[in-house]
Amino acid sequence: MKKLILSTAALALTAGFALADTVRMGTEGAYPPYNFINDAGNLDGFEIVLGNELCKRAGLTCEWVKNDWDSIIPNLVSGNYDTIIAGMSITDERDEVIDFTQNYIPPAASAYAATSADADIMGGVVAAQTATIQAGYVAESGAALIEFATPEETVAAVRNGEADAVFADKDYLAPLVDESGGELVFAGDDVPLGGGVGMGLRESDTELKAKFNAAIDSMKADGTLNALIVEWFGPDAATY
Template identity: 65%
Template sequence: MKNLILATSALAITAGLALTAGMAMADGHGKTIRLGTEGAYPPYNFLNDAGEVDGFERAVGDELCARAELTCEWVTNEWDSIIPNLVSGNYDVIIAGMSITDERDEVIDFSDPYTLPDPSSYLAMGELDLSGAVIAAQAGTIQASHIASMEGATLVEFATPEETVAAVKNGEADAVLADKSFLAPIAEEDGDLQLLEQDELLGGGIGLGIRESDGELREKFNTAIQSMKADGSLNALIAKWLPEAAQF
């Protein structure tokens, strides 16, 4: 799903900073593990009417914490700084629809994936030739990177997913490229918008982002993820929240 194109500032975070933060967090014994998410990318994560984190990743995260016997709490963070704030110790885990990529793995570690790669789709006002289109994407995502590599296409980036859709509706962009699970409900609710037939399979599945120094915490979550895969409970949540996504 969404894949951060690591900014220079994120890459410049030193190993010493990561180690210091990791020592402070240790492996989760005797402390509350803070789960950081964006809270703005339904159905993966969003804020409900009560202002609480909700969605697929809320359900997955709560179950993983229960199986790992960890006390957890949820915090939200803007997408563009979500990795630096993990490394600096503002929370202990990223669970925010973050695809596993080599670029990110240079800065943080990942758990085993809790989803397989999700198709990305184009949302537009009607059929169009993508090779010459202006296409919107959320900044710092693999969708943005993909558009930038398309011959003839023009990339326009926005800070939030909602802004990318608004750009199509107000004429700033011809289409938006994002996860199909995010765009499909929008197309169903808005008669002026439609999904194009062409999909893109990007990324390597979604995992928890964890500091490189927190190996014991990563293994606790890996054990819990494998447990959910084995008993079918992870596939049940995928079917509920991400009906078009592949299952394990």
């Protein structure tokens, strides 16, 4: 990965915070390119690189914790880790339970992928990951929703004929479509959902939220966040 260069502003930010603080960062490890387990068995991806840089700028030490998606919010609330950084879209419903930093990925498109561009995405069977904004959208669309615990299972359901299409973040689906050799194609129009992707925190952790917001601000200001987005999601990705 390309090494990020700390700006003067970021160094000043780091100097203002205690360097000994350790923050436990909860992530799924199953949603490339946001987060995944690499060939060496380690957590990797856009959010791992981003989270480590944000901790550095905030004067904090990251400690990564892998957690399944369907229990990721309850385990934050119960104190098993201090943040969620796992491709989580900011929504009003989630904001009633936890708090969020500002977004570090702008609001982006969700999309349908299928084995045919003519797949029945409005009246057929559509797969989505449990407890996602995409699952909520499908449930209200008129299609028959089939939910799975992991994103890999949603795509497998299309490949094995269990579902007519999968609905997910386009950033997640795009490389799968590109690498499928024509087996998977996009169907229908892109759908904008959510308020972008942000870090989830307990509502009581206002100081930690302020530190991470300041770090995100510094990365937006010096261009390193945009560079990281393009590195992981490609030149057509939405940036700041």
